[in-house]
Amino acid sequence: MNRKFNNGIVIIEIISSKIEGFINILWNNDILLKNIKKKNINSVEAEIYLKDYEKFYNLSKRYGVKIKINSRRGRSFVLYRWRKRWGLIFGGILFFAILYYLSTFIWTINITSGKYITPFEIRRDLKRLSIKEGISVKNVDVYALERKMMEDNSNISWIKIRKEAGSLVVVVQERQEPPEIKNETSSCILAASRDAEILSVYTISGKAIVKKGDIVKKGQTLVLNKQGKEGEEYEIRAEGEVYGKTFYEKSESVPLIEFRRERTGRKVKKYYIDLFGKRIYFKNSEKIYKDYDKIEDRKFIFGSETYWEVVNKPYYVSPDNAASKTVEKLFSEIELNFDKSVKVLDKRVYKNILKDRVQVSLIVVAEEDIAVKQMPIEEEVEEKK
Numbered sequence: 001m002n003r004k005f006n007n008g009i010v011i012i013e014i015i016s017s018k019i020e021g022f023i024n025i026l027w028n029n030d031i032l033l034k035n036i037k038k039k040n041i042n043s044v045e046a047e048i049y050l051k052d053y054e055k056f057y058n059l060s061k062r063y064g065v066k067i068k069i070n071s072r073r074g075r076s077f078v079l080y081r082w083r084k085r086w087g088l089i090f091g092g093i094l095f096f097a098i099l100y101y102l103s104t105f106i107w108t109i110n111i112t113s114g115k116y117i118t119p120f121e122i123r124r125d126l127k128r129l130s131i132k133e134g135i136s137v138k139n140v141d142v143y144a145l146e147r148k149m150m151e152d153n154s155n156i157s158w159i160k161i162r163k164e165a166g167s168l169v170v171v172v173q174e175r176q177e178p179p180e181i182k183n184e185t186s187s188c189i190l191a192a193s194r195d196a197e198i199l200s201v202y203t204i205s206g207k208a209i210v211k212k213g214d215i216v217k218k219g220q221t222l223v224l225n226k227q228g229k230e231g232e233e234y235e236i237r238a239e240g241e242v243y244g245k246t247f248y249e250k251s252e253s254v255p256l257i258e259f260r261r262e263r264t265g266r267k268v269k270k271y272y273i274d275l276f277g278k279r280i281y282f283k284n285s286e287k288i289y290k291d292y293d294k295i296e297d298r299k300f301i302f303g304s305e306t307y308w309e310v311v312n313k314p315y316y317v318s319p320d321n322a323a324s325k326t327v328e329k330l331f332s333e334i335e336l337n338f339d340k341s342v343k344v345l346d347k348r349v350y351k352n353i354l355k356d357r358v359q360v361s362l363i364v365v366a367e368e369d370i371a372v373k374q375m376p377i378e379e380e381v382e383e384k385k
Contacts, residue, residue, distance in 0.1 A: 196244030206238030
């Protein structure tokens with residue numbers, strides 16, 4: 001210990017009947033005593049450097065002098081005490097290191113939205129942009145993400161995205177359309193917005209001319225703008241809901257051979273120093289692969305660029321896996337056109353396996369309100385009379 005921690009000072013008490021003689025012996029052996037204070041006729045208190053303590057201790061034993069250590073001070077003793085607590089220090093450093101490392105990832109996404117745009121829709125849009133829990137903070141450019149979200153979703157008028165302590169905070173302001181001004185004095189009918197099989201009819205006003213089980217075509221009249229007994233009918237605005245079973249269909253041909261980017265294991269590394277935005281390369285390899293993955297690592301002004309060679313490797317995809325992924329994709333595309341009131345009743349999948357591809361068709365059976373307001377067609381009204 002005396003060799004490693006030799007900058008401390010030890011305050012000792014020397015007890016001997018020949019104090020002066022022993023002090024002379026210490027000086028002759030190049031042992032420096034400081035702040036000597038006489039306590040009584042046989043003892044003095046003095047300060048001695050820790051580096052001289054071993055020699056001082058051996059001389060006191062040789063000449064039969066008693067010594068007593070009263071106190072210690074100096075950086076050496078502080079370091080020595082902390083050395084015994086290395087486990088505690090290491091644990092504290094490790095804790096803060098893990099805490100810092102975890103703070104470099106997004107663990108939660110907090111979404112605040114309006115009345116019509118749900119957090120589920122925002123979370124789904126973020127997932128399409130590869131933003132989800134567990135992503136590194138440095139891979140999230142909040143300003144570019146805000147622009148992309150507004151471009152992809154026309155219902156968003158303003159969005160704010162910020163990174164806060166391991167979480168991504170998203171605040172969305174939806175676009176509000178001006179209210180529709182209804183002309184209560186005008187007459188209108190309810191017509192079918194698409195081909196459907198009628199499931200139920202609810203009318204507030206008007207005369208329903210379809211019933212459950214009927215097959216209707218797009219544009220066909222569902223509820224007339226008439227009210228009252230036969231012969232005493234008068235025109236009104238048709239109001240109500242007509243629910244029908246509708247069908248959405250999409251198909252796609254998918255190849256059974258797909259190419260994946262894979263690293264060959266070969267790489268090239270470049271080292272540089274960044275001075276005021278200008279990179280100075282001091283190990284610059286001229287060999288760059290045709291297709292590669294580039295990874296940058298930078299600490300302060302020093303950095304490196306690693307180029308991993310990448311090749312497109314063909315893989316055979318089983319028809320079932322290809323069909324399953326295609327069905328998910330087709331359903332997502334169909335779902336984009338759904339209103340919030342649409343209820344999915346069934347999904348029907350048809351696949352045709354060819355030599356090098358599979359033809360996938362998806363039919364989504366849904367229940368929705370197909371009634372839309374239209375101005376009455378005079379010829380049709382007369383015919384119904």
